Amino acid sequence: MKSNRRTKSEIVFDTVNVLVMLLICFVLLYPIWYTVVHSFNDATDAMMGHLYWWPRKFSLDSYKAVFKSNEIFTAFGITAARTLIGTVTSVFFTAMVAYGLSKTELIGRKFFMGMGIVTMFFSGGLIPTFLLIKNLNLLDNFFVYIIPSLFSFYNLIIFQSFFRELPKELEESARVDGANDFLIFVRIIMPLSKAVLATIALFNGVYHWNEYFSGVIYINNTNIQPIQTYLYRIVAEASSAEMMANMPGGVRSTTISSQSIKLATMVVTTFPIVCIYPFLQKYFVKGMLLGSVKG
Amino acid sequence: MNWVKVRRKLIDQKYLLLMVIPGIIWMLIFNYTPMYGIIIAFKDYKITKPISEAEWVGLKHVIEFFKDERFFLILKNTLGISFLKLIIGFPLPILFAIMLNEVKHNRFKKVVQTISYLPHFLSWVVLGGIMITWLSESGLLNELLLSMGLIKEAIPFIAKSEYFWGVVIVSDIWKELGWNAIIYLAAISGIDQSMYEAATVDGAGRLRKIWNITLPSIAGTITILLILAVGNMMNSNFDQIFVLKNTLNADASDVIDIFVYRMGIQSGRFSFATAAGLFKSLTAVVLLVSTNTIVKKINNTSLF
Numbered sequence: 001m002k003s004n005r006r007t008k009s010e011i012v013f014d015t016v017n018v019l020v021m022l023l024i025c026f027v028l029l030y031p032i033w034y035t036v037v038h039s040f041n042d043a044t045d046a047m048m049g050h051l052y053w054w055p056r057k058f059s060l061d062s063y064k065a066v067f068k069s070n071e072i073f074t075a076f077g078i079t080a081a082r083t084l085i086g087t088v089t090s091v092f093f094t095a096m097v098a099y100g101l102s103k104t105e106l107i108g109r110k111f112f113m114g115m116g117i118v119t120m121f122f123s124g125g126l127i128p129t130f131l132l133i134k135n136l137n138l139l140d141n142f143f144v145y146i147i148p149s150l151f152s153f154y155n156l157i158i159f160q161s162f163f164r165e166l167p168k169e170l171e172e173s174a175r176v177d178g179a180n181d182f183l184i185f186v187r188i189i190m191p192l193s194k195a196v197l198a199t200i201a202l203f204n205g206v207y208h209w210n211e212y213f214s215g216v217i218y219i220n221n222t223n224i225q226p227i228q229t230y231l232y233r234i235v236a237e238a239s240s241a242e243m244m245a246n247m248p249g250g251v252r253s254t255t256i257s258s259q260s261i262k263l264a265t266m267v268v269t270t271f272p273i274v275c276i277y278p279f280l281q282k283y284f285v286k287g288m289l290l291g292s293v294k295g
Numbered sequence: 296m297n298w299v300k301v302r303r304k305l306i307d308q309k310y311l312l313l314m315v316i317p318g319i320i321w322m323l324i325f326n327y328t329p330m331y332g333i334i335i336a337f338k339d340y341k342i343t344k345p346i347s348e349a350e351w352v353g354l355k356h357v358i359e360f361f362k363d364e365r366f367f368l369i370l371k372n373t374l375g376i377s378f379l380k381l382i383i384g385f386p387l388p389i390l391f392a393i394m395l396n397e398v399k400h401n402r403f404k405k406v407v408q409t410i411s412y413l414p415h416f417l418s419w420v421v422l423g424g425i426m427i428t429w430l431s432e433s434g435l436l437n438e439l440l441l442s443m444g445l446i447k448e449a450i451p452f453i454a455k456s457e458y459f460w461g462v463v464i465v466s467d468i469w470k471e472l473g474w475n476a477i478i479y480l481a482a483i484s485g486i487d488q489s490m491y492e493a494a495t496v497d498g499a500g501r502l503r504k505i506w507n508i509t510l511p512s513i514a515g516t517i518t519i520l521l522i523l524a525v526g527n528m529m530n531s532n533f534d535q536i537f538v539l540k541n542t543l544n545a546d547a548s549d550v551i552d553i554f555v556y557r558m559g560i561q562s563g564r565f566s567f568a569t570a571a572g573l574f575k576s577l578t579a580v581v582l583l584v585s586t587n588t589i590v591k592k593i594n595n596t597s598l599f
Contacts, residue, residue: 009500009501010500013397013501013502014397014399017398018400018403021395021398021403021407024472025406025407025411028410028411028413028414028469028472028473029410029413031425031429031469032413032425034425034429035428047433049433049438093317093318094318096317097314097315097318099314100318101315101318103308103311106312106315107301107305107308107312112318115319115327116322118326119322119326121583122576123330124326124328124329124330124333125329125333125569125572125573125575125576126552126555126556126560127332127555127559127560127565127568127569127572128328128329128331129329130559131329131332131342131346131565132324132325132328132329132332136324147325148325151318151325153322181308181311181314182310182313182314185314206416209418210416210418210419211418212418212419212420213533213537217556217560228418231418231420231421232420232538235420235423235427235538259428262424262428263424263428266421266425269421270416270417270418273416273417277416281409284412285477285481288477289477
């Protein structure tokens with residue numbers, strides 16, 4: 001009797017649990033699906049509302065407008081360039097410094113580590129950083145996306161905890177063969193650290209792909225704004241999108257509202273990340289753990 | 296250590312040092328120069344002249360900031376949003392992780408987990424754009440509320456201060472629920488399974504096991520993340536609020552970080568804005584250290 005009752009409550013528990021999980025998935029996915037549906041629907045028709053599950057009047061006009069716009073095309077180029085260059089340089093640079101600092105016998109190591117730890121808790125803040133960027137002539141300069149994010153002490157700690165676990169024998173035999181520390185780092189440590197390099201590269205890549213604020217604060221020249229900054233500008237000023245729909249050579253403004261162009265740009269921007277993240281899951285889960293345990 | 300030894304070490308480690316020094320130089324430029332730049336909070340800095348030529352004015356800007364008519368408002372907004380995030384946004388990922396762990400079907404579990412990470416990879420611009428679309432007068436929320444007869448005319452949610460905090464909390468939870476659960480899921484998967492088996496033999500139900508085994512086992516992880524969250528209360532999520540704010544909801548969206556941006560970058564009051572920023576960073580450090588100390592006393596768990 002008793003065991004029977006327990007099974008019943010188990011079933012209730014499991015059912016409720018699965019239903020809650022399904023509900024959560026729906027709530028997380030629906031806003032994205034809604035955006036996709038609206039971006040593929042005729043803009044004038046979408047204005048009538050009550051468009052929830054599937055495009056009512058299918059239209060690619062918004063996407064045509066997005067891909068015809070030179071401004072958007074350039075912005076995508078800038079995002080791709082900063083993601084690629086920014087990620088590669090930052091991962092290599094931070095890993096290199098981390099390897100040097102992981103050697104306990106290094107002169108001044110304690111002092112250097114202390115310098116880094118301070119930066120994790122205290123910073124100059126927005127205004128002094130802005131003035132620095134200005135003094136370095138990085139305003140309206142593509143390298144403002146690359147150089148100020150070249151190094152991260154937080155990532156350095158993740159790298160270090162990984163490097164310490166590596167077997168010492170390979171390094172030692174290379175040293176006996178006359179290789180210097182830099183060569184050891186490039187030829188032996190880097191190939192052994194693919195997992196952690198991939199993790200940090202993923203975090204860096206997502207950061208560069210999604211970051212918009214430096215384009216807002218440091219860049220006036222629209223030829224070097226990344227796509228997220230462009231998107232920010234049309235989200236913040238819907239009027240600029242109206243202008244785009246009315247531009248010469250643009251598709252008729254009757255079928256495209258600023259709204260649908262905004263949605264189409266969002267879908268195009270988000271699409272690459274949504275496609276790749278499920279395959280990189282094991283890397284970012286590992287990275288989160290390394291970061292939280294040691295950080 | 297004598298000089299000869301130091302010299303020998305320097306030569307031995309020249310490649311290591313060549314690898315480390317660029318990082319140190321980077322930190323000196325991009326971390327420590329702005330820290331030095333904070334001194335303009337105590338000077339009358341004009342953008343046309345170098346910092347060293349600006350005149351010292353002592354605490355003038357700090358006092359001006361404390362006396363500013365918006366001082367209490369921005370403090371209220373900053374701490375209010377953080378506090379709501381703490382009491383609502385902090386426990387939900389724990390609950391989600393525990394419930395997900397109770398799912399017996401492994402494939403289903405995996406799929407839910409993957410879906411739950413998805414919003415984390417959206418930028419705040421995209422998510423903010425979606426929120427603004429949904430909350431506009433012709434947006435989905437008004438459409439639903441009108442058709443259900445709950446409201447008589449459309450409410451411009453994003454243009455009203457009274458809804459702003461709610462928008463911030465909900466969108467934050469939506470974006471980070473699954474991501475923040477990663478750590479708890481990992482902590483749960485590290486629990487010794489024999490404890491559950493023993494509990495089952497003793498006749499404990501699922502809820503009992505969650506309460507008596509799962510929760511106590513991840514208490515340490517929860518404590519550490521709680522310290523970090525409390526220590527972070529002075530920092531608002533700038534990227535998020537910067538997208539969602541507008542002039543109409545400014546009374547609820549003006550947090551310290553936004554205020555610093557408006558005063559410094561938009562109005563050119565660099566010294567004043569730096570003083571406001573310094574107030575924020577100093578309070579944040581004090582908050583982190585004191586939470587850590589308190590928790591250490593009570594619980595014996597600590598961050599440092």
